[in-house]
Amino acid sequence: MLSSLCMVTAAQAQTIVRIGHVAPVSGAQAHYGRDNENGARMAIDDLNAQGVEIGGKKVKFELVAEDDAADPKQGTAAAQKLCDAKVNGVVGHLNSGTTIPAAKIYSQCGLPMVTPSATNPDLTTLGYKNVFRLLANDKALGAGLAQYAAKTLKLKKVAIIDDRTAYGQGVAGVFRQTAKELGLEVVSEQYTNDKAVDFMSILTSIRSKKPDGIFFGGMDPQAGPMLRQMQQLGLTKAYLFGGDGICTDKLIELSSGAKTLGNVVCAVGGASLDKLASGKAWRAKYDAKFPRQFQVYSPYTYDATMVLADAMKRAGSVDPKVYGPKLGEANYTGVTAQVRFESNGELKNPAMTLYAYKDGKKVALN
Template identity: 80%
Template sequence: MQFNPAWSLVALAVASSLPAVAADVVVKIGHVAPVSGPQAHYGRDNENGARLAVDELNAQGVKIGGNKVRFELVAEDDAADPKQGTAAAQKLCDSKVNGVVGHLNSGTTIPAAKVYDGCGLPMVTPSATNPQLTALGYKNVFRLLANDNALGAGLAQHAKNVLKLKKVAIIDDRTAYGKGVAEVFTKTARQLGMEVVSEQFTNDKAVDFSAILTAIKSKKPDGIFFGGMDPQAGPMLRQMQQLGMSKVYVFGGDGICTEKLSELSSGARTLGNVVCAVGGASLDKLAQGKAWRGRYDAKFPGQFQVYSPYTYDATMVLVDAMKRANSTDPKVYAAKLASTDYQGVTAKVKFEPNGELVSPAMTLYVYKGGKRVALN
């Protein structure tokens, strides 16, 4: 067939008469958690929750400011290390993300909050519970669950009022989270009339607690409060059994209250003595909980731990503020976060003026047959 230049002109004319198709506006949601190291199972779970939210938002075809929006998750690893946490925060600032979900640990979230405040990025943490975070006064920082004041006090009240314990010992890992929640438990226990017979310290890398536990055993406590995370709580439970401390209760905050704790304790009978607290309601008792867990498990089988419903909600809360502001610009939509009134999976999300969640729930859990079971 002979080439006819007129055809090209016709094709160009037709093409130029078609309406222009606007490209999607890309909105970047930053996420930071430890996805390497001993706390990687927490970090993966958190990242999964945010990723599930992003996927579902993209399937909805969200429009903001008259433009179709495509969301991208920009995920960083802070390895639960404060220095790495601030470096990850600065990287997200430099990458011009539109908002941040994270960090997981209080020890990384608190220094990172200063970085985000400096670059004007809104941040919603799904899991950092140290009260100091919102006491810093940053207007762009919000927390999606109960803080350590509620968790530590609630556990102490359960120990005294329900279990009728008289003597307790304290161990904390000296992190911002572990130290903070342990201090609240200790203070409340004393106020309730319990005797604190020993206060011991470890770190968030330790695996051998035999010396600490031996010193505590001589004090004959009814219970031990551990301020820390499950990579330490698991070995601690095994070593308590080896030392014959099989009747001593073990209390802890959300840091130990994971499904993985059963595996980390290697089937120790002392797992049955654990009472732990999470700053939210049990998924099984939430209207959207079971359906959400089904979607999560279908996409990320066997990876659920604790906080992924909160990272999911935190992502949705950021986007809800963008919709109400009709803008994805952090400088524009940030002010709308303070007036959030959003029905999430985990709660009806409203914030106090300092960024704390209004009327946060708290759930106590125990372990039966190796499975985590809600008490309330």
């Protein structure tokens, strides 16, 4: 009887810490969302295995996962749901188009938010003190790709396509501006949407301009068919540039064997896992737990979850009002980076990696 009573008392003393996570786990971008959610779940499992104490009390972490289907309206609804549920912190959202409107809601309810993947620079210009980004933004990605096109590949003419989302427009705009500053001629600018799969008319128009490369601001469900159609139209010598939205393992499958996959150069706002101290071991652990599901951002959602927990430990509290200010003082050794933030919530000294696809595999160029 005494033993049972002690067990009940111990259980009652344990504090439950709920971390919200939001990403698309339905629709065409579900593979991104599942990968992100997997990274957060892995962090939750590791934290619980560590037996974390905060403020002298043992805590148990739980993940509260929501689906925003990459839709801004669903994103704001999910954000409000997490606020109403009084979770302790949020990892997400995945897309810039859902993260930016959701950030306003989290700011209003005082909930700290760390995005592992939304790269539109506007996010950290809104003045919210509770918003943090764990990777390089589109200014670094778009500019880095334009510099590679001009300085390394020595291209002369490029075309630009964007999907009209906050992410696609943002990264394409930076590429356009930097390309022009570097002397590249932008011979065509075209627009599509994040549901399209037929790009034949757009690519036919671009083909007549004879560009050396095409920049696509968008995601891999569109980039895959675009690569197939580039091959069909004879655009087999033109590079296809893109940001982290197309820089996935899934692109290999979505391009369905198109030889133009070998012309892709894409950028991710972080260092290659293979070149990070704990990167290979982390990836092996992930692959064992979630076979064939890795895409891009799961290491960042893992680190984002850990950064929230680290701020709680340093504050000695799981109360967002108490630990929130400690996020800005982070100096956490993560899988993806030494996580420290600028005063506006941007990551200090973010890395950027360019990738290409060789022999059907994504490989780092730097």
